[in-house]
Amino acid sequence: MAPGVFVGNASRRVRDRLWDLIIAAIGGGQAIMVEPASNEQHWSVRTAGKDRWFPVEWDGLVLAARPKL
Numbered sequence: 001m002a003p004g005v006f007v008g009n010a011s012r013r014v015r016d017r018l019w020d021l022i023i024a025a026i027g028g029g030q031a032i033m034v035e036p037a038s039n040e041q042h043w044s045v046r047t048a049g050k051d052r053w054f055p056v057e058w059d060g061l062v063l064a065a066r067p068k069l
Contacts, residue, residue: 023048032064 010018015035022031030049037044045064047053056065 019046 006018015033019033022033026049028050030052031047032053033046034043035046036042039062040060041062045053045055045062047055047064053064053066055062057063
């Protein structure tokens with residue numbers, strides 16, 4: 001598989017199934033999914049993989065943080 005970007009309007013069920021497929025195929029890589037959410041920012045982040053970025057709340061905002069190497 002090659003890296004790619006999908007921009008579109010998918011249902012929650014489709015996004016969940018897509019995330020399951022990504023996790024199954026990720027191998028030693030990394031994945032980040034930004035999706036719509038019912039919160040103040042109107043989006044949320046899913047991360048997976050080695051040395052993965054992770055969501056952190058800072059002053060009411062959710063940001064993506066990278067672990068120290």
